[in-house]
Amino acid sequence: MKFHVLTLFPEAFSGPMQHSMLGRAQERGLISIQLTDIRDHAHDAHNTADDYQFGGGFGMVMKPEPIFEAVEDVLSSRSQEERRDIPVILMSPQGETLDQEMVEELAHEGELVLICGHYAGVDERVREHLITREVSIGDYVLTGGELAAMVLIDAVSRFIDGVVGSQENVLEDSITCGLLQHPLYTRPADFREFSVPEILRSGHHAEIERWRRLQSLRITLEKRPDLLSTADLTLNDLAFLQSLGWPPPESPE
Numbered sequence: 001m002k003f004h005v006l007t008l009f010p011e012a013f014s015g016p017m018q019h020s021m022l023g024r025a026q027e028r029g030l031i032s033i034q035l036t037d038i039r040d041h042a043h044d045a046h047n048t049a050d051d052y053q054f055g056g057g058f059g060m061v062m063k064p065e066p067i068f069e070a071v072e073d074v075l076s077s078r079s080q081e082e083r084r085d086i087p088v089i090l091m092s093p094q095g096e097t098l099d100q101e102m103v104e105e106l107a108h109e110g111e112l113v114l115i116c117g118h119y120a121g122v123d124e125r126v127r128e129h130l131i132t133r134e135v136s137i138g139d140y141v142l143t144g145g146e147l148a149a150m151v152l153i154d155a156v157s158r159f160i161d162g163v164v165g166s167q168e169n170v171l172e173d174s175i176t177c178g179l180l181q182h183p184l185y186t187r188p189a190d191f192r193e194f195s196v197p198e199i200l201r202s203g204h205h206a207e208i209e210r211w212r213r214l215q216s217l218r219i220t221l222e223k224r225p226d227l228l229s230t231a232d233l234t235l236n237d238l239a240f241l242q243s244l245g246w247p248p249p250e251s252p253e
C-alpha cells in the first residue's frame with residue numbers, strides 16, 4: 001500500500017510513522033509513505049501556499065494551484081485510467097467520518113493520495129475539481145489534517161497483510177466484528193489482592209472462548225450499546241443480552 005501525503009508540514013510525519021509496527025512495515029516494504037511538501041509547488045519566491053479570503057473574513061485559505069500541481073506531480077507517471085482509480089482524499093473536519101468499515105474499504109486500494117488541510121481551509125475548487133473524497137476522523141476540530149492523515153494511515157495499514165502479526169486477529173478485532181474486546185490479562189496471576197479470572201487459567205479452550213464472548217457482549221452493552229444493533233449476534237448472544245436487560249423497553253413517545 002502506497003500513501004502519498006501532501007502537506008505543509010512534512011516533518012510532522014517523521015516521528016510517529018517511523019516507530020513500532022508502521023516503522024517495521026515500511027522497512028519491509030509492506031507500506032510506503034511518500035511525503036510531498038505542498039510549498040514546493042508554490043509559484044512565488046516566498047513559496048506562498050495560502051492567501052486571504054475573497055469576500056473577507058478571518059483566517060487564511062490554502063491556494064488551489066500548489067495543491068493541484070502537487071497531486072498532478074504525484075500522479076504524473078500514471079495513465080489517465082490509472083489516475084481515475086486512485087482515491088484523492090482531502091482530510092478535513094467536513095468529511096465523512098472515518099470508521100472501521102471505511103478503513104477496511106480503503107485498505108483494498110493499492111494507493112491513496114491524502115491532502116492535509118490547514119488554516120481556515122482549502123480553496124473550494126480543490127473540493128470541487130480535484131479530490132474524490134473528503135474524510136474527517138471525528139466531530140472535533142484539529143489545527144490541521146496531519147494527525148488525521150496519520151490516524152488514517154495507521155488504521156488502514158493494520159489491514160495490509162504482514163503489518164500486524166496475523167490478519168485473523170485484525171478481522172476478529174474489537175469493532176471489526178462489531179463488539180468491543182474482552183478483558184486481557186498477563187502475568188502475574190496474582191497481583192496485590194487482584195487475581196486473574198480462574199477460567200482463563202483452566203486450559204478449557206471452549207469455555208474460555210465462551211467466557212470471552214460473554215465478556216465482549218457485557219462490555220459492549222455497558223460502554224457502547226449502540227454497536228449491538230448492527231453486531232453479528234447468535235441466539236446464545238441474544239439470550240445472554242436479554243438476561244442483562246437488553247434491549248431496553250421502548251421509551252414512551
Ligand code: 6GU
Binds near residue numbers: 137141142143
Ligand atoms: Cl481530517 N482535519 C482537521 N483539521 N480537523 C479534524 C479532522 C481533520 N478530523 C476531525 N477533525
